[in-house]
Amino acid sequence: MATIKEVADLAGVSIGTVSHVITGSVRVSEPLRLNVHAAIRKLNYYPNHIARSLKTRKTRTLGIMVPDLTIPYFPKLIRGAEAAARAKDYWLIAVNSEDNEHRQRDLLSLLHSQRVEGILLVVAAAPIPANQIARMVEGGMWLVCLDRIPDRVPVDSVSVDDSEAGKLGIEHLIQQGYRRIATATGPQALKSERQRLRGCKLALHEAGLSMQKDLVWFGNLRPKDVAELCRARLKSGVPRPDAIFSTNGPTGLGVLRAMRDCGLRTPDDLAFVTIDELACDDLLYPSITTVVQPAYDIGWRAAQILLDRIENTLPEGQSETIRLHARLKLGDSSRRS
Amino acid sequence: MATIKEVADLAGVSIGTVSHVITGSVRVSEPLRLNVHAAIRKLNYYPNHIARSLKTRKTRTLGIMVPDLTIPYFPKLIRGAEAAARAKDYWLIAVNSEDNEHRQRDLLSLLHSQRVEGILLVVAAAPIPANQIARMVEGGMWLVCLDRIPDRVPVDSVSVDDSEAGKLGIEHLIQQGYRRIATATGPQALKSERQRLRGCKLALHEAGLSMQKDLVWFGNLRPKDVAELCRARLKSGVPRPDAIFSTNGPTGLGVLRAMRDCGLRTPDDLAFVTIDELACDDLLYPSITTVVQPAYDIGWRAAQILLDRIENTLPEGQSETIRLHARLKLGDSSRRS
DNA sequence: CTGTTAGCGCCTTCAA
DNA sequence: TTGAAGGCGCTAACAG
Secondary structure (H helix, E strand, O other): OOOHHHHHHHHOOOHHHHHHHHHOOOOOOHHHHHHHHHHHHHHOOOOOHHHHHHHHOOOOEEEEEEOOOOOOHHHHHHHHHHHHHHHOOOEEEEEEOOOOHHHHHHHHHHHHHOOOOEEEEOOOOOOOOHHHHHHHHHOOOEEEEEOOOOOOOOOEEEEEOHHHHHHHHHHHHHHOOOOOEEEEEOOOOOHHHHHHHHHHHHHHHHOOOOOOHHHEEEOOOOHHHHHHHHHHHHHOOOOOOOEEEEOOHHHHHHHHHHHHHOOOOOOOOOEEEEEOOOOOOOOOOOOOEEEEOOHHHHHHHHHHHHHHHHOOOOOOOOOOEEEEOOEEEOOOOOOOO | OOOHHHHHHHHOOOHHHHHHHHHOOOOOOHHHHHHHHHHHHHHOOOOOHHHHHHHHOOOOEEEEEEOOOOOOHHHHHHHHHHHHHHHOOOEEEEEEOOOOHHHHHHHHHHHHHOOOOEEEEOOOOOOOOHHHHHHHHHOOOEEEEEOOOOOOOOOEEEEEOHHHHHHHHHHHHHHOOOOOEEEEEOOOOOHHHHHHHHHHHHHHHHOOOOOOHHHEEEOOOOHHHHHHHHHHHHHOOOOOOOEEEEOOHHHHHHHHHHHHHOOOOOOOOOEEEEEOOOOOOOOOOOOOEEEEOOHHHHHHHHHHHHHHHHOOOOOOOOOOEEEEOOEEEOOOOOOOO
């Protein structure tokens, strides 16, 4: 691969001049500039970012780590973050923790070693190793948590207002006349899931109902597992709920599969609402009522904060906490039966 | 951020010794080794990959560029590639071209500048700038094309056997008794789409049918546009097809939306088959018959080839061309009506 | 305006 | 087994 020296030799100038042309930091006379550009093209020269970064101690690169690219929510997050990064001439590299805390640790090191200037992190759903994050921040790396917010770690964070999202869904079901509402939720290691569940409880209480123990179904983020769990609940002797509320997308998918497997139809047999849009939910018949998270915005806002941190335009010593509103998208699955 | 020098000072050794401990390339006595490790931990030291790469001229990093992370097919590709990379202790960074050729050019430069050791590329669907790719390869960058294969560029490539995939779908519909089959296809700038269409034609001919001009619907990869196109076709005076075959996922989504909007049900009103799995297609009612591409495998194989190139274990001067088989996944949407 | 030069942090001979 | 030193390719003073 061509180096700046080869370009300089071919153009008959010094490497300094080539560098000036490339960075545009110093004026260079037109003829030399053209010479240099010609040489660059002829040699198919690409500046070595690695060397540049070593020198400037800047990479203009952000990292984003998500648990699973195949959950539609995360690509949306990434697109939002990417747009914000690009607008400030940063670029974004994405990596995948697969909800594995060891992999998360390794990838955090990797990103750190690659000297990304900041990290957008959706923590892995494992028992969250708060110290991984704390160490990172102490190590001088800017970090913004998205979507899933770790407990007890003072760190910038952007997510949907989880409690509100849960409340929104349950309130809607209550308003539609449902009373025996089951809640299917994900890993309680995640604060976001706990908060959503809290929102559900709140909504029930405000309506003079209580959250029945046998109607809270603790699942995980694997639709297959959730489906199995739900099939058991839906088949068991006890009276069926008249509605199911799911606190996240993958869990919701599992619920829907279980309903299909049990031959139950929504909303005729029981209503269904979920937090997080399911892929192609508009094509499902009947369509699904959804508490929509502003995924793109969350990614965008988080990247904004990260960039502000990097460029030092945010007051230090206090962390930003942004909670965006969820929105109810009505479908047929929660029609009054 | 701590440097190797600080670690050396704290541990009371030279930077050479620290380097030896880290790389493990030279034996270091146990006590010193422990000293060094203690210092590393105390300083929260992360080796600077940038400096290391500059020195070793190796980054152990692969890049993958896809057009759109929100199309479910691509994350699967990425996971496969990531698995293969990880197995050889490489890591993979993903970027997004948004099917924009300018962005593709910039990102290719960026990846090159970042000195990734090879690139997995799903080309943007724009009029494919073959010279972008050729230049890259001439510039000494290893490149493997996935899924969408550019014309006339000798480059390693891995994809599904497109013609076969098209043939598979149409043959199935014919076998189910459908005769008036419309084909909805994507951008013809993509060789893969042309090949798939060719496969369709082939299957029709072999069955003694011909491909009618008014039954080939040229769409794109935006479901919204496709839906509009299809609505027009389905409403127009001419007799409706008795089946629709879509040559890719996003196009297929558009077809389904159009059918829904027109109040047409599958397979009662017309049958439907698509290449590429739709998200949660098992939940759609009725379920969709799909020509499934081995997405994970494609990513995996492509990364394998790329790594083999990098490690120089593949004969030079000829390019690998891998075509994997598609598989028919039966659903209800193509039941004999 | 152009050229020279001193590192950025690390790895890797080579010598001790 | 350990340390010293050169240099990877580039940028940013600084000198000319």
